[in-house]
Amino acid sequence: MTKETIKTADAKLTVYLNGPSWDGVPAATFGDFSCKTPDAGAEILFKGVERVQDAGLDRIIGPMSGDTWHSYRFVSDSDGSAPFLMEPTNKLHEPGVFQSAGFTEISRYFSARVPLRTAAGSAPPETDGIVVEEWDGTDPEALFRQVFKLSTRAFSNNAFYTPISETDFLAMYMPVVPMMKRDLILFARRRDGTLAGFLFGIPNYAEGPNPNSAILKTYASLEPGAGRHLAHRFHKTAFSMGYETAIHALIHDDNTSAERSAAEGATIFRRYSLLGRKLNG
Known part of the structure; x- marks a missing residue:
């Protein structure tokens, strides 16, 4: 660069x-x-x-x-x-x-926030085409290699997108591993086991070691509906872990995620x- x-x-x-x-x-x-x-x-x-x-x-x-x-x-x-x-x-x-x-x-x-008690109850229609599973907590480098491959496909049509090398991507994300909670790292898979989407959530440690909010930081999908199922699982899991609020972070105004955030009752608290x-x- x-x-x-x-x-x-x-x-x-x-x-x-x-x-x-x-x-x-x-x-x-x-x-x-x-x-x-x-x-x-x-x-x-x-x-x-x-x-x-x-x-x-x-x-x-x-x-x-x-x-x-x-x-x-x-x-x-x-x-x-x-x-x-x-x-x-x-x-x-x-x-x-x-x-x-x-x-x-x-x-x-x-960015918007929503009470998790509200968001966790907003379930998408059932589907047998997508299975959501959490990260098993092992081999974080392999985890982020999967995330990298899907990200480069899912984000390639975004405005101002430029490619990044896998090495540079890992250098950005591996330092975050000690802060991660495996329950909030989610994958959506098709019935044949192939990856259809991922969601990266993290506790809001800016509030201190025992935060009240969890951040839906990034998610991407290659299959219609996968993102909605990932988000619901994130809200439900974060609520069960004792977090009170979800932060829908850094969403583009024209993204489908903006509509979903509003539909889930989230309130915008910051604009960029x-x-x-x-x-x-």
């Missing part, structure tokens, strides 16, 4: 020159951004734009640390509650710094924006 970090006394920015395509056109991304003041942020964004122009690119996406596998998105609206585990965060003034530099919103996301700028547009 071609990148360069720019620092001043009061700001930092990393410019990634081989970011994802935006409407079919190669784009750079601005990630790892922080600034103490709007003026310091404006100065470093100007320097970043110069680097992108020197590289012959005219589109920039941000904040994004190179791709959607890593940290991206600004918090754009919040109820003021504390960040949950692995949630993106930023200073209140930082989105405005990007907007003042000509960036506009190109994608929207949200991904911004972009066309330098010659």
Whole structure:
């Protein structure tokens, strides 16, 4: 990944020159951004734009640390509650710094919460085509190799998707293994045993060692209906484990998951924006 970090006394920015395509056109991304003041942020964004122009690119996406596998998105609206585990965060003034530099919103996301007592009772129709099972707790590397293979297929049509190597994927997820609960790592399999979907849930340890909420962090499916069965099993299991609330994390506004979250009675508590700028547009 071609990148360069720019620092001043009061700001930092990393410019990634081989970011994802935006409407079919190669784009750079601005990630790892922080600034103490709007003026310091404006100065470093100007320097970043110069680097992108020197590289012959005219589109920039941000904040994004190179791709959607890593940290991206600004918090754009919040109820003021504390960040949950692995949630993106930023200073209140930082989105405005990007907007003042000509960036506009190109994608929207949200997180929502729902009482597990409510969500656990919302069962999907029975089916004999999908079987949901939990991870057996052994060989976490093999677990994430399975997740990697399905993720690359399930997410390949998503906006701003770029491929990642299996080695890089494992390097991202293996450090999380000590925090995982096997009961919240779920697989959906077809009747012939082939993998149709997965769900990665994790306790919200940002609340401390004994959290009240569990995070539905990521799920993906290749079979219609598999995601709904995975989500129901997650809610039911988390409730039986004593968690009170489920967090539906970082959902794209246009994703089918957004409709399911609303149907289950979840309430949005945070919104996020991904911004972009066309330098010659």
